[in-house]
Amino acid sequence: RITVQPLTPETEGVVTHLESDEDAEPVEGLGDRAFYTDSNDLVAVVGDQVFQAEVTNIEWKGTELARYIKDPERAAMEHLVDRAG
Secondary structure: EEEEOOOOOHHHHHHHHHOOOOOEEEEOOOOOEEEEEEOOOOEEEEEEEEEEEOOOOOOOOOHHHHHOOOHHHHHHHHHHHHHHH
């Protein structure tokens, strides 16, 4: 699932809150700033837009997190960021 929102002051507050979580994981080289949330969603800010990629309805265990969740989210987000930038 992909969500796109304008970067309003309210959205900025939500993004900052999610990014400051101790379980958030920074992602380099993607938009103006990007990170995985504590629930493994990928959020990227590009200019005045916020993109969120979320893989849903898939079971994974152990080391499958990257293969089934993070890698597909990153691939989708790279395409979106390239088009938005």
